[in-house]
Amino acid sequence: MAETTRQTRTAHQLRMLSDALDSGRLGPVRRLVNTLSPAEIGNLLESLPPTRRNVVWGLVDTEDDGEVLLHVGDDVRESLIAEMDPEEIVAALEDLDIDDLVELMDDLPEAVTEEVLRSMDRENRERLEQALAYPEDTAGRLMNPDVVTVRADATVDVVLRYLRLRGELPEHTDRLYVANRRRQYLGQVALSALLTREPSTPVNTLLDEDQPAIAVHTSANDVANAFSDHDWISAPVVDGNNVLLGRITIDDVVDIIREQAEHRALGAAGLDEDEDLFASPLRAMRRRALWLGINLTLAFVVASIIGLFESTLEQVVALAVLMPIVASMGGNAGLQAMTLTVRGLALGQLGGGNVRTLLVKEITVGLLNGVLWALVVAVVAGLWFHSSMLALAIASAMVINLACAAAAGVSIPVVMRRLNIDPAIAGSIVVTLVTDALGFFAFLGLGTVLLLK
Amino acid sequence: MAETTRQTRTAHQLRMLSDALDSGRLGPVRRLVNTLSPAEIGNLLESLPPTRRNVVWGLVDTEDDGEVLLHVGDDVRESLIAEMDPEEIVAALEDLDIDDLVELMDDLPEAVTEEVLRSMDRENRERLEQALAYPEDTAGRLMNPDVVTVRADATVDVVLRYLRLRGELPEHTDRLYVANRRRQYLGQVALSALLTREPSTPVNTLLDEDQPAIAVHTSANDVANAFSDHDWISAPVVDGNNVLLGRITIDDVVDIIREQAEHRALGAAGLDEDEDLFASPLRAMRRRALWLGINLTLAFVVASIIGLFESTLEQVVALAVLMPIVASMGGNAGLQAMTLTVRGLALGQLGGGNVRTLLVKEITVGLLNGVLWALVVAVVAGLWFHSSMLALAIASAMVINLACAAAAGVSIPVVMRRLNIDPAIAGSIVVTLVTDALGFFAFLGLGTVLLLK
Known part of the structure; x- marks a missing residue:
């Protein structure tokens, strides 16, 4: 809206x-x-x-x-x-x-x-x-080498005269960098400080040494996180010897932040964030075919699990009618746990001992929602097919699947991250495989035990 | 990584x-x-x-x-x-x-x-x-009323003296605003211009009148889009009479941009972007129960469609084994089309005549991928169950479902947007309902026609 x-x-x-x-x-x-x-x-x-x-x-x-x-x-x-x-x-x-x-x-x-x-x-x-x-x-790829530096021993007046001689400043300049003769970074002076202090003020009394320079090999994501953690407009970039190489500005960082989040939103559907809305159909088809091919392979794995229960299904066709319910609820619960975990990983909020805490919390949530909706589903299924054993089978399968879906939703992205696989892209397809496979297996297995003599 | x-x-x-x-x-x-x-x-x-x-x-x-x-x-x-x-x-x-x-x-x-x-x-x-x-x-909610204004008829020297008297500038001040006696907004002067020009320069020669002020009732999303369209660090906010009310700065805008994309990434799983990773299980369960409840209702709708074909399933159990494949492929293809459409809507790239172009493109992509994977699935299913009619049924259902999934993926979010329903949240659950229902109906319907005499 x-x-x-x-x-x-x-x-x-x-x-x-x-x-x-x-x-x-x-x-x-x-x-x-x-x-x-x-x-x-x-x-x-x-x-x-x-x-x-x-x-x-x-x-x-x-x-x-x-x-x-x-x-x-x-x-x-x-x-x-x-x-x-x-x-x-x-x-x-x-x-x-x-x-x-x-x-x-x-x-x-x-x-x-x-x-x-x-x-x-x-x-x-x-x-x-x-x-x-x-x-x-x-x-190193994000920085612009166009940087204005001044000496620490200058006064505001000297700097102002230098700037008037120089003319233009590079776009988005909010601070000048203070460097020594060897261009090593010492700190920054805000333009606002230069404007509000007396001309005789020495630059070194205005020096802000708090903002650390960014090392040239820092990842773009870490640069983006540092900018939003500290509300920077620009930041200096230095090499291993603390020599000023350039400057990164907020406009490029905003693009990275947008792309980070885009990547998660689109990756979960197997799409690339650079996909053209109006790409030629052949090109778009080729881009998405791999994802659908992987999905098809996994769907066959799921089908083969159902295939194990062919004789059960022949005798109790109600199981075939109801089985997608268990799989679908598991899939949804699993994706919820996964989406939260992927975000936690991307924001650097998961690591150390708190993964286990999250796992316990999510499994508890899965069990609670499992029990709630198992009761509902048992009543509806029991009335529909006039079978209390069927109701028991679907209710138990639902609780099992929602708890396992939560466990899979947390642990699969965490393991993927350790293996350097991007969970934002691969996570949803694997979590769905697990919840489908387990949902069908649990429901049809319980159905076989409870409904067949 | x-x-x-x-x-x-x-x-x-x-x-x-x-x-x-x-x-x-x-x-x-x-x-x-x-x-x-x-x-x-x-x-x-x-x-x-x-x-x-x-x-x-x-x-x-x-x-x-x-x-x-x-x-x-x-x-x-x-x-x-x-x-x-x-x-x-x-x-x-x-x-x-x-x-x-x-x-x-x-x-x-x-x-x-x-x-x-x-x-x-x-x-x-x-x-x-x-x-x-x-x-x-x-x-109006994003702006800070703390704004530094100067008069157009002043010189750089007068402004500098005023700023030195004033002392500090508000954080993230990159420009001073020029206003008349009635505080009406006339334009801006960059701090860098004040620093690089001779003291005798009149402010009105430095005036940047290009950047329009933001109206106080502009939506936060439009503010964010304007900032990233124009690489602004700050922007003035005015009321209906062009009177300066305050100033919005990039740090608050970065938060909005992050939230916009978060909202799409989390909304697709029925989650709120404010969800606490370590919320109490009871609270988290309540937050997600509604979404799962809606999903359950829709799953029952899907089950009742399968229920229509009970006697078919009793006679050809292979249909029960294979039916999740058709639904799953349709679901994936539909979510891909939907994710792209939701992004296009959020970025303001869809509207006017191009929705139809996108629809045609996505249906073509769906048909192309449908035909490709229908061939694969027909070969595997035909060999598995030794039935060419079964192969024909699943292949046809696959093509139908992937084409319809693409159509649903584009049209459902567009219609939702027109009805002021947020497609980022409601889209995936409705698209999945359509692809599941249609997948089962097409496959079981074709199975009934082709396999039963």
């Missing part, structure tokens, strides 16, 4: 665009598009089916092209780059900061990469090559 | 804490806890079972209490507040900004709310009451 305004606005834009594109009048489209910010254009392009997307992409001002490419998912980015000439790409990347260029370089055709490097001056080329040498998803 | 460092660190902290708490030596615990930032303490408290959580909470420095309360989920916050005396609560809230206080007020016992209001000076009390008058999840 709270998202309605934006949705309405986009829907309105999309309709206007649609009409204009249908009528072939591209002038109004161009005008509409170029009133938007690069991020909004990116969002708009992601909302358009491929043919229209390409038409609109051709109308975007060349100077915005680079920024727009930064604001779309990998799949859409690839499709946009495929529409551009090498010269257009080089022109689009011209005005980007090093950290943004680094993000795009991996998605460029190799020929273009070389062209881009050739078109840069030596200093920037070296900076770019250096940044690309750091592993993906580390602070 | 990328989250390992933080996890390792937390696990280490948790183990140290555990050992110290076991031995009853609270000194080391207190020292460890008070080296952490409020957000880190919040994260730590969320990682602890209730008894230990209360012990550690008692050791947190009183001056950090308020900030820590801001950095935990609603459930944990409630449990922490329950441990405090009214005077402790009042003391903890003393140093908080108005926007932070607003966030906490709803969770306080009524007696304490009054106490807090009484303890404030008149100006702050009025500001707080004014902020509380805005609806939840709007810009």
Whole structure:
């Protein structure tokens, strides 16, 4: 509901665009598009089916092209780059900061990469090559080498004169970094301190030494957590010798935070967070086929468990009618425990002794809900098929399955994490396998024992 | 994997804490806890079972209490507040900004709310009451009234002298707002512009009029989208007459962005994003019972569809063995289409004519994957039960179910959104109902037609 305004606005834009594109009048489209910010254009392009997307992409001002490419998912980015000439790409990347260029370089055709490097001056080329040498998803890839440093022995007045000489500051500069002659990081001075103190104040009395610098090999996720733990706007990045290499700013961190959570929301359905809403069906099919194939294999495992009870099912067909209930309730309870555990793992809240505490809590919750719904299901099933033994079988199977589902929901992601398997992606399919298999086995097994002589 | 460092660190902290708490030596615990930032303490408290959580909470420095309360989920916050005396609560809230206080007020016992209001000076009390008058999840609740304004006709020099007189600037101030005599918003001046320009420069030549002010009734989600569309650090908030009311800063926006995505990740499993990892089992059970109850009701609907085919199942027990395969594949394919659609809706990318395009694309993907896996399943099922008619039945049911699952996955969340039902929460359970019901009906129906004479 709270998202309605934006949705309405986009829907309105999309309709206007649609009409204009249908009528072939591209002038109004161009005008509409170029009133938007690069991020909004990116969002708009992601909302358009491929043919229209390409038409609109051709109308975007060349100077915005680079920024727009930064604001779309990998799949859409690839499709946009495929529409551009090498010269257009080089022109689009011209005005980007090093950290943004680094993000795009991996998605460029190799020929273009070389062209881009050739078109840069030596200093920037070296900076770019250096940044690309750091592993993906580390602070080294996120940082921008454009940093303003001052000396600790200067006064506010000297710094102000230096800044007036220098002119512009890099975007999102909220603090200047204080470094020694060897560029080693000593601390920071907030712009607000420079503005509110007397000109004669020495910089070293304004020094904030509390904010530690980020090591260049820190993972992107740890960088994001540090930013949100400390409410930073920017943070300095240093190498092993504490030498200032660059600066990470909140705008890039917001993207990481969004992606972290997206990854969990989409991963649970076997989707990639970079999936294009309007990918070609063949491409989308190939992306999802593997997941469905794994699911099919597991479904056959479950079917073979049911197959063990063929003769029971022949004699008591009510078991076939009711068995999906047990599996479905187990699946839901298991996914609830799993979702909570995956979040706990992602936020670094699980580890040490508290996994066991969580396991005990979740199994207790499973037992409580198991008993509650077992009673309900026993009454309904007993009345439906006029059999108290059937009621007993389904009720017991329900309690067993909900308790085991809770145990599986906690332990499977924890074990996966230890094995370096991403529980956000693999977790749901394995937990469902366990709850299905166990649900059918428990119910049909109990049915065999209780209902057949 | 990328989250390992933080996890390792937390696990280490948790183990140290555990050992110290076991031995009853609270000194080391207190020292460890008070080296952490409020957000880190919040994260730590969320990682602890209730008894230990209360012990550690008692050791947190009183001056950090308020900030820590801001950095935990609603459930944990409630449990922490329950441990405090009214005077402790009042003391903890003393140093908080108005926007932070607003966030906490709803969770306080009524007696304490009054106490807090009484303890404030008149100006702050009025500001707080004014902020509380805005609806939840709007810009009015997020803003902080503490704003620095300057006049357009001043020079940089005059502004600098004013700032030195004023002393401190509010946290995360990256721009000063320019307003007229009636406090109407005219534009902004970046701190970096004040630092890099000559003292004689008039403020109105530095004025950035591009960034529009946020209307006070804008939804929190739209605020978050605007911040990430424009890479803002802060933004001014105005009323209907363009009068400056306050300022929203990126730190609060990051929290909203995180919550938006959390909501989708947890909502799909019927969980609330504020759920406490270590809630008491009874409380957790009650929270989840409703979801499981709805699921049970729907499972009975599905069972009653299977019940229609009792006599078929009695004659061909293989159908009972294989039927969960069709349902499970449909469920997975449906959830994939749904997850993508829910994200598209949340990001404002769906609306106008493109829903139909997405529907066509997803049904095509469903058909392609349906045909692919139908062939596989037909071969395996045919060989298993030596029946080509059974193979034909399951293959056809698979294609039908995957195509319909895709259609349901797109259309159900879109319709829910139009009806103002949150698809992130209700979507998965309804899509699964459709794919289960349809999977069983198609397979058992086709089985009846093809296998029984």
